[in-house]
Amino acid sequence: MDIGLLALRVLTGLLLAGHATQKLFGWCSGMGPDATGVLFEKWGHRPGRLMALLAGACELTGGGLLAVGLLTPLGAAMVTGTMLVAATALSPQGLWAAKGGSELPLLYGIVAGALAFTGPGRFALDRVLGFHLAGTGWGVSALALAAMSAGVALTRRRRAPAPAPT
Numbered sequence: 001m002d003i004g005l006l007a008l009r010v011l012t013g014l015l016l017a018g019h020a021t022q023k024l025f026g027w028c029s030g031m032g033p034d035a036t037g038v039l040f041e042k043w044g045h046r047p048g049r050l051m052a053l054l055a056g057a058c059e060l061t062g063g064g065l066l067a068v069g070l071l072t073p074l075g076a077a078m079v080t081g082t083m084l085v086a087a088t089a090l091s092p093q094g095l096w097a098a099k100g101g102s103e104l105p106l107l108y109g110i111v112a113g114a115l116a117f118t119g120p121g122r123f124a125l126d127r128v129l130g131f132h133l134a135g136t137g138w139g140v141s142a143l144a145l146a147a148m149s150a151g152v153a154l155t156r157r158r159r160a161p162a163p164a165p166t
Helices: 002-025 032-042 048-068 072-093 103-118 136-156
Strands: none
Touching (some): 002 048, 002 103, 048 072, 048 103, 072 136
């Protein structure tokens, strides 16, 4: 089980980190913060560039924490909350990623949320440092934090103002 959790954490965390660098730096064929900010504006997240940077920072930090197994419930909450917001933005396109849907953020969010309950396993910094951050209480707390943070971001959304008549 511990080897499986290690593989799941490291691969998910590294993929999330790569996903984050697309927003933050334009790496990995990403759009960078300016173009991603325009997309975030279309989704109602203003100011778009700042919100794109915040999302990227949460993905990078949360993914990094999951990858190394440090403060696992916090990393899981960061990832899950960010992915809830992303899944909501993509939901009008349906479920499947091939059509621009919410499949990928849902998968990342579910994996991160599950890790909040299982904990990182034996091969993790949490274990080395003597942290015992696994179980139902930690999982529920992580999901509650994710839901609250996503709720704040989602309630802040607003549509672009209508263009002024010419």
